[in-house]
Amino acid sequence: MKVSLPDGSKKEVRKGTTLGEFAYSIGPRLGKAAVVGSIDGEIRDLFEPIEKSASVVFFTFDSPEGREAFWHSTAHLMMHAIQRLHKNVKNTIGPAVENGFYYDFDSKYTFSESDFEAIEKEMQKIVKEDLEVERVIITRKKAEEFFKGNKYKLEILKEISGKTLQFYRQGEFMDLCRGGHVPRTGMLKAFKLTKIAGAYWRGDSKNTMLQRLYGISFPETKELKEYIKLQEKAEKRDHRKLGKRLDLFSFHEEGPGFPFFHPKGMVIYRELEKFLLDEKRKRGYHEVRTPQILDNKLWHQSGHWEHYKENMYLTEVDENEYAVKPMNCPGNTKIYSSRPRSYRELPLRLSEFGHVHRHELSGVLHGLMRVRAFTQDDNHTYVTPEQIESEITGILELVETIYKPFGFEYTIRLSTKPEKSLGSDELWERAEKALTNVLEKNKVSYSLNPGEGAFYGPKIDFVIRDSLGREWQTGTVQLDFQMPERFELEYIGEDNSPHRPVMIHLAILGSMERFMAVLTEHFGGAFPVWLSPVQAKIITVADRHNKYADMVSGMMLESGIRFEMDSRAERVEAKVRDATLEKVPYIITIGDKEVEGGTLAIRTRDGKVKFGVKAASFIKKLEKEIKDRS
Structure with a gap:
């Protein structure tokens, strides 16, 4: 069989060769570093056999896909160790997150940081055992028997269709899981447990309070040591501590995840806002404002009800169900459609500092970095299809202008169609091609981020690097053919016929709150003069x-x-x-x-x-x- 690689080369492979074997055949270095691979775009474990001619990509720890599999595997390792040390611990979920992993579990024993050493010691034993990690398919009946007494896993089973279910097993530990995973526990050499917290099951305060144990892991001990040093530096710059010391903002139990900005914090907020407004006005943006709550008919029409309802706050007005807006774009379309539009008005650039609310699980809340209410520096531009490339070219220049005063270096990622999406393949292909053309015509270097687009369109993400070398995804440009279609937006063209505009979503700082947190840590609280609350x-x-x-x-x-x-x-x-x-x-x-x-x-x-x-x-x-x- 012929297998295609990302560099365009093709290699002959014997049918049944595993991804891991194929990686080693390309070179020992890749064979050792590969965490997972993909066959024709589908993430697969390294023990997966190649059964037909296909396109193959390998992911190391340096890639988002590789890190996710590595960290998720370490979450299994951690729960394996916990269940060896403590009987009757009911495991629930253990995902990889932005910076490591966690596992939620129910236990009568209350864990604390004093338990970390024993758990890490047991984890090291399992690593030395170098257990094979294997995927196991079992019947629903056997799965229910396996999780007998674990109401959390039984609840998850009910939500999964099919007569058989996928598990992963390492030694005596087995867990329901979609994968992917490292092939052997021996690969998980360097790890550290970082904190313990409480988290309600499914993020609902009406449910049982679980214990959540966080950790981080790396392929090599050297990388872990470097991470620990970086964390020590970051600890001194933690925006939550600096925010309190500098009297910028606070959080209170009456509103978990809802920030309270103090006078000095508002100075920074307003200076950022003014900077953006000044630069956008020069480029023809017009400021607008949309309501905080809107009838659920709007959210059904936009697709958010189907794709985002669990993250939305709901309320009732005149016996009708309304939602507090999690995003500004659906409301923005009502401004566009409030009167007939001509091609002469396009591009129409509308800017909104829109305050949005999203229900985040309590366990992931983190100062201003992860909140339940925040403001987006949102922009929605309506263009003709012919104007797409010139408009996004202008956006790239605007982003460069905005980031420059902060001293940020940044990289660009092109995020493509996710698993759950709206619209036809044809529209998605058209949108992705348009973004690719802009980047290549402007000679902008970028990396591909497959499957990470918004549910309504592909996007260009801007990833800034702070003074500690950490990366933060802040700005984004999203090309949207779906929203204008759903809301039947039109403009009258030169031919006097109605045409569908294209909607371009733009956020440069992203969440104002999160950007302020990044700035606080980037400058260590020593803001440049123009941003300083007291100059x-x-x-x-x-x-x-x-x-x-x-x-x-x-x-x-x-x-x-x-x-x-x-x-x-x-x-x-x-x-x-x-x-x-x-x-x-x-x-x-x-x-x-x-x-x-x-x-x-x-x-x-x-x-x-x-x-x-x-x-x-x-x-x-x-x-x-x-x-x-x-």
Whole structure:
């Protein structure tokens, strides 16, 4: 048989050769590194035989597919160890997540971090045993017998159709699972349990509270050690700690997952908003606003009811069921369709800082990174099919402009049709081709992210890299032929006939809340001057210096500079220390010399102090720094 590889080459393979054997035949390095593979686009385990000529791709830990399989396999390893150490532990689900894995389980024994060492030790034993991981197909009856007494697994079984079910087994441990997995437990060499938390079954507070154990794993110990070092650095920059220390935001038990922004946090939020609005206005975007709750008829029409209902908050108005909007796009289509449109109006660029609500499971909530209410810097542009490429070219330039002041490097991923999607294959192929053409014509390097598109269309995702080298998917451009079709949107063309527009969804920062969290950790709370809630702090040495300080503060107020005055009866050193901990960019000290000379003593964040600075020249310099967003 002939097997096609991603580089375009073809290799002869004997029928029945496993993916793992084929990987080693290409080279020992690939054979050792491969975690899973795919046959004609379907993810498969390495023990899967190749039965026909096909296209084959291998995924290592460096790929999203490889990491997901590796981390999910480690979740099984962890639960295997737990059930060896503790009897009567009822396992539920154990997925890979954005940064590692977790497993939820029900146990009368209450686990704590003190149990981590014993569990990790048992996990190492199972790794040394190098158990074969195999896929097992069993009848529904046998599956029900196997999970007798485990109400969680029995509930899952009822939701799966078919007479037979797929399990994975390693030694005495077996679990219901769709795969994929590493072929042997010996591959899971380096891991660390990270935290224990509580999580309601199915995320419903009416259900049993389970225990959730998180972990991380890598193919090599060296990678784990590097990760631990990075985590120690990240711990110091944790936006939740800095947010509290810098008085930016808070969370309260009355609203889990719903952030409360404080005055200083709102300064950063508004500066980001203003920056985006200024840049978008230059490019012809018009700001709009849509309602928070809308009749479920709209959500049925958009397809969200079918694909997203479990993440939506529902309410009742005049005995009709409404939903709090999880996305802004369906409401935006009503603005477009509010009157007849001509081709002369297109592209029509509509911008909305839309506040959305999504029901996230309590166990995945994480500061501003993962919340239940957030604002998207949403944009919806309506174009003719002929305008797609030029419009997205302009979007690529806009994204570059927005990311530049933050110092972010970023990469681009093209995400294609997912398993659950709306619309015909023909429309999807057309949309994916349009995005590919734009990227290639603009000579933009990108990677392919198969199956990760939105349910209504393919997308270009922007992945930024922060100061610690971590990657965050923030912006996205989504090409949508489905929404205009579902809402019967039209424009009158040059031929005086109705035509269907194409809808382009754009978010540059993504979630404003999440982007603020990324920024806080990226800068370690030391925001650039234009974003800093307090841009300068005036410190007086004694009360006799307050009059001169008031004059300087008046000049700053007139220039629109955000400042605070510290005239407390404290030692100057203590006041400087406090301002430094608040990460204020400029600390201005005023004493006798400054009053006599009509000058300022300026301390910068790096601890350097410059004396004899004229107030007018300093304010002029600061104004320019803020204006340039440098």
